[in-house]
Amino acid sequence: MEHLKTFLKGLAMGSADVVPGVSGGTIAFITGIYARLLDAISSVNVEAVRVWRRDGFRAVWEHIDGTFLITLGAGILTAIISLAKIIHYLLAEHPVLLWSFFFGLIIASSIHIARTIPQWRWQECGLLLAGVVIAAGISLASPTETTATLPILFLAGSIAICAMILPGISGSFILLLMGLYAPVIGAVKAFDLPILLTVAAGAGLGLLLFSRLLSWLLRHYASMMLSLLTGFMIGSLAKVWPWKETISTRINSKGEEVPFVQQISLPAVDDTLLLSVILMFCGAILVLALERFGRADSE
Template sequence: MAIADSVPGVSGGTIAFILGFYDDFVNALHNLTSGKNEGRKSALKFISNIGIGWMIGFIISVLFITSIFEKNIYDISSLFLGFIIASIPLIIKSEINTLGNNKRNIIFLIIGIIIVVTITYMNPITSGGQSFSIKYDKLSFILMIYIFISGMIAISAMVLPGISGSTILLIFGMYVPILNAVKQVLKLNLEYLPAIIIFSSGILIGIIIAIRIVRHLLRKFRSQTIYCIIGLMTGSIYAVIMGPTSLEVYNPPMTITTFNIIFFTIGCILIPALEKLKEVLKNS
């Protein structure tokens, strides 16, 4: 989830949905922020397991993998395409009754596609990853508010399957500054710590708001929400194809010549394999 969240394209929420624990993830976050004591204990255990893996994955991604992505973006994008295309039939299969009995809600699938394609199209791809500093001596009140709102909206996207929070940060022009600030803080350069604290505060508020909305939609309007999620994931195919244009060093969109069939096949194989592993673990 962290690796998906930290690069433009597919979101961590998509990975959670693909691996079949999205509902548990949403419910656990809800119980952690507003549930009763018993619910909070089990939610804390669940979120801790994910959180530890997420933090490790994010640190690895920020320190090492982001440079690998830039050098091998088309290979990784091909892998993500394999993930998405292989997972959509599995999701449809798992929700076949919900979807089949409410076919008129397919309009929400189209809405989901349009949302992701529109957001991706808005990316500042001509900026070539233009950056600015968010060191403490550069922070104005307006910039602090902007960083806070960016965190709120980015984490909302990360929670939802489809578009990644990194893509949202790119639209806000915050992807490179935030990534650089995280790198500097990990290297104990505390000049960037105030900006990270502000951004993290936005993330916390965003999680509380987004989770309540998503949980309510899944409980009250499950068919419409699942159709929309499938639409978001389908639209993220376009986001992944355009992902190379959003890197700090501009790369052209993926084409048939830069598409890597080997990595795509690996992605297509891994998803059913993980699904099978999940069933084995559940029955053991």
Template sequence: MEWRNIYRGILMGISDIVPGISGGTIAVILGIYQRLIEAINGVLSREWKKHLGFLIPLGLGVLLALFTLANAIEWLFDHYPNQIQFLFIGLIIGIIPMLLKKSDYKTTFGPSHYLLFGLATILVASTAFFQEGVAEEITTFDERTYVLLFLSGWLASSAMILPGISGSLLLLLVGMYPTFTYVLGNVVIQGLIPLALGIGFGLLVMSKIIRYFLSHYFYQTYALIIGLVVGSIVVIYPGFQPSIVLNVMSIALIGVGLYVAVLLGKLEHQV
């Protein structure tokens, strides 16, 4: 068991709670994105024990964040929403140079790569124009609700491992985010079961697709990933506030995010 994955999972879980932030982006920052994709694909292979040793502690960290830190994250967003979002912007900006270095873009990127980068950036950035719906949480469960929760889990987990695309944001757009948080916050077992099945199915399907493209179109996929990450900055950007003190805090937290991203990148890649 790779127990250090618990803290990685906590960071991914925190990001998955927040609409606009992607757990896949955090996996990229931590330098475990490709390994995560390989591990999910390897669960059904002969080396399943090795891959479970990677995934179980990571999953425990995600669950720990979802069930214990959700209230704290909600409090921070109620009181300092802009500042927390600027912190995430710093984290994302800090990882971009590492992605560019890994892709060796100066020698490997051509017109098609830059086209993929541009399209991915525009695709993610365009989600910033969608407003949160007024959907109410579903608290009564029947066959229709179970199907909706399964599909919601599938949708959220598919986006969860794509850098830049927030599963929580997609749930907001389809009106299922309040129900998603209700089921998690109140530990509603009859709702958690179809949700968990949908999440598991989505992870398996999407990871196979991503693995195929990383194996056959590595640099094109990295151009796409970098575009998704850059586009997420537009989605997260909250604008500045009338208060000078709060704006100074926001700018300072960009610096903190940059420092943490570089520090995590060095630490993880050394390991």
């Protein structure tokens, strides 16, 4: 039963990671596995090699929390592979409704993380503001066009994975800013192994390095780190705001004209407005459900 719950949490993380602007780290946090995930990833180090040589495979598997990592990773990978086409369709055909759902989810997630901060001093308030500014700046930045060579994809994977494990900063959106989201999501849909393996190798390296830093910061400066992460999530709302005006477009790999640069606009009073608001509440309710799911799992 525990493994099934971990797999389902992985599914939720993978589903979030597919959408540019939404972070799987947010889902990990509200389901109560964020610290465990960072500790497990950061334990894949030189000490693990020593444990393996001294005590064998079973000991090193326990040392890195291997069953948890494999089960969670299987859920994430399953979601990415199975939902890539669906998310691509929704982004193209029903973007306002999709963004509305995730807007409500992120607002509720921000409140949830803010409630876990044990104390509010000037340091926490300053880091909260810094997080808002950084995430909003990233969210409002204009995308670029980058040639998708294998070395560039390796570097992009290592950068994007760092964002994916930060609540509020989307790895998918980092790829979008670098002009590499379309090639990567296209490779997932087409199962292009050279591109997928290159991105995965870069992601693996970035994950091993960055998770250790995050794990250390959360252990020693939990209150300040949580404030910064809350700021990241609030700032990311600039990207997830459902109603946008397209300033310029680009031609994607299929020859289709798609939005390239957009700016925030006010919602139009039409048939989709009520449904959008309902979906916002659905996103918030999902956070409450995931929070209870995570709390029940830890008891």
